[in-house]
Amino acid sequence: MRRSLLPKSSQQNPSDSNVLISVLMPLEFHRDQATIAIRKWRQDQTLQGSAFELILVASHDADAADMDEIRQLLAPQDRLVQTSAKHDIAQVAEAARHARGDLLFFTESHVWPTPTVLEQCLDVFAKRPEWAGFSCRTHASAPNKLARSEARMYEADIQHGMTESSWRKILDQCFATRRKAYGEAGGFEFDFGHFSEWLLAARYHKLGLAIGYAPEIELVHHYIGQWPELRGFTEDFVAGEALWLARGGPRQERIIEIPFEWSSRGERRKDLARHILQIAWHQRRRKLRPRLRDRGMLQVLRRHWVAALLGDRLDTSRARATLLWRHVALMLARAFGSDAQLDRVFRQTIAALVHERRLRTSLEVQKVAGEGSLWTPDELHAGRAAGIHAAEVYDGVPFRWSSDVASAELQLPAGEHLVQVQTLAHILMKSVKPLFYLNGQMLPIEAANVADGTFVLKVARDGDNPTILGWVSEPQQAPNDSRILGLPITRISRLEHF
Incomplete structure (x- = not known):
């Protein structure tokens, strides 16, 4: 049976705070959109300003001038935390530790809210007490051809997770949750990089913590369409997946499908x-x-x-050659192909990258898994x-x-x-x-x-x-x-x- 997690009264927050909901934002990978996003959170929301807080986390070596500019945008209850972590998952996990609200809203610094986001979130939590959390919906801001193709691929995958998957319901760019549920599920574990989004969703599901989908709550996600960043994100996800496998994750989160490259x-x-x-x-x-x-x-x-x-040399060599060819085809499709051709080649390139990385990491972690x-x-x-x-x-x-x-x-x-x-x-x-x-x-x-x-x-x-x-x-x-x-x-x- 799925459990109901009612929010605590705001009076149980620290006495100097009337914060109902904490907005948690890592500043890594901001894509030059951080100040735009912060302004829209702090200046455009219809929810009374004292009812929410912004918890921003940046690395210690972040640009000092940028940090000063950001501080000027914050309200007294907001905080800018600096840490040694440079990964956005580690930063948002740190933000959650500083949150005072009984409701948490996870987002990214290249995602902009529409004015009613927080007011709508409070309304959904009030109307759906059986939900431990829910994901919202994002629309794309895509300034170039590859960014638009990237957006179409990820939005299709997100839609599948939200409406068809039985458990892949957490979208870390716009995920609202009751803090008690987040803590019970263990939170984002930054050791696993971006794979921790899937891992947290699987743990909510295992605990019977219901996650809903509120597509009427809309935000804007800014895509940049740069292959090095796309490649880095994908490799980080696969590395986290491999670490989870090596640590015996399938024994705990059985709902996550085991990749063929690992099982074979x-x-x-x-x-x-x-x-x-x-x-x-x-x-x-x-x-x-x-x-x-x-x-x-x-x-x-x-x-x-x-x-x-x-x-394994034939398989890995073939995978590397396929990835190289797909990358060349992607550049050609970006320059000369139609949107449909680019979308097809883009998906094939990401699939080739995932396959190549899974082959490599499955062998790299074999000694860890062998005990x-x-x-x-x-x-x-x-x-x-x-x-x-x-x-x-x-x-x-x-x-x-x-x-x-x-x-x-x-x-x-x-x-x-x-x-x-x-x-x-x-x-x-x-x-x-x-x-x-x-x-x-x-x-x-x-x-x-x-x-x-x-x-x-x-x-x-x-x-x-x-x-x-x-x-x-x-x-x-x-x-x-x-x-x-x-x-x-x-x-x-x-x-x-x-």
Whole structure:
């Protein structure tokens, strides 16, 4: 059930303040619009001036003359805070810590309000007590062709989030919220950069804090259409997303979709791909059971030979080349193309940039994500295995189907260990007797329980050498499923007692 968060009485604010709502504005990325925005907030609002405050945050090295000009525009209850932070998310999070109002309005210094914004916000909060917050609507100010294309793309994405997505309801350029709800959800976490907007929205949703959409409350968003800034914003978002993934975010905010580049990163590891080819060839050459037939061997080769030879280099090189070409096409479309052509190329260029950055960051954070248990089906461990399909859930139990040949890295200290491989035996179409390998050498099964699909292996790690466990199993066939299926793995773990 969604909860109702009624605003506290303004009498609970500090005794020297009648502030009902705090407008929070970072001054980073102001695009030369900060003084225009501040004037429209402080001089044009129909709400009585003493009923709201402006909390502005700038970096310590901001231009002193600009800061003096801004101070001249402020009312006595307003504040200009200077901090070491240079990121706008860090600055707006700092602004929230200084706010005295029980209602918060998050905005940007290149966004201008219409005169009735704050009065309308108070009216919406009064009429919709079940809303913990809501986003408003912005219209574009776009001085050039690329800026107009940028605006059309982002406005379409915003409209999707506000009207179709079940959770992507926070728009940090014009988001009003009850302060209690903002604190309960943890606020904007600046470590995650611009991805923190999605993260905060997911946390509101998880807590059952309703976020509405008030398109009748309008502001103007100034776009500048400069590729370096667009690229920087996009790269910052992807870097924050990667950090969230590396810290195990999907375990907490399950509603956020996991990017393919992250979930498939194990398939691009050279060591895992080579191990798969090694054990497949051993199985084929020795004619061992379960038998790997000609078609099966060809499928293994087709899937893993590129990664075994080049690792991730082919994918990353192809992504860089695609991004370069898209950038050239964007410049040409900007100069000579129609609006429709520019819009199409612009979307393709942003998509290419996101893909290229996700490929790079998924590998950069792999070591961070690699700590913890041996292997589970969740996304944190996806980079440790190859020959593994996407995560699924059966009767509440998460698992991943492996292919008929697969490998997983086990992070173990030096010495001998008992390792348990657990599977969902009751969903198998036929019984299996898999063969296990450790670093390319056959590994005997110490104990097995066919009924519950558990296999216990004795694994020895020698010094600092990597420990790669592989297996070959009888292929399974599922109705209406064209995938090559092997074992439905639920967990690989180390037993406490040897």
